[in-house]
Amino acid sequence: MSTFFTTQVVPTITNPTGTITSQMVDIPQVQVGSVYVKLTGTLNCTAKLQISDDTTHMPNKDWTDMTGSTQALTGSFEYNLLFAGYRYLRVVLTGFTGTGDVSVFFTGK
Numbered sequence: 001m002s003t004f005f006t007t008q009v010v011p012t013i014t015n016p017t018g019t020i021t022s023q024m025v026d027i028p029q030v031q032v033g034s035v036y037v038k039l040t041g042t043l044n045c046t047a048k049l050q051i052s053d054d055t056t057h058m059p060n061k062d063w064t065d066m067t068g069s070t071q072a073l074t075g076s077f078e079y080n081l082l083f084a085g086y087r088y089l090r091v092v093l094t095g096f097t098g099t100g101d102v103s104v105f106f107t108g109k
Helices: none
Strands: 005-014 032-039 044-052 071-073 077-082 088-097 101-108
Touching: 005 088, 032 044, 032 088, 088 101
Parallel strands: none
Antiparallel strands: 005 101, 032 077, 032 101, 044 071, 044 088
C-alpha cells in the first residue's frame, strides 16, 4: 500500500497578476491525486490543468490543455484525478481580479 504525498507547486503569492504556471509534477505511478487551488480574500481567477508525456525535452516543452479542466474560480477549488494516463501535470492560473493570496498543492498516492 502506497502512502499519500503532498507538494506545493505554486508558493503563496499575494495579490498576483498576469499568468502563473505551476511547477511540473512528475506523476508516472500516481493512482489517485488532487490539485488544490487555494484562494483567499476576494481573489478570483481562471485555472486550467495542462498535461504532457514529453520525456525528450527537459524542461518539458510539449503541453496540452486537459479537456474540460478550465474553471472560473471565485474561491478555492480542487481537481480530482483518478488513474492518470499521462506523465506530467501542471496548473496555469490567469485573469486575476480582487485581492488575496493564491497557492497550489498537489497530493497523490
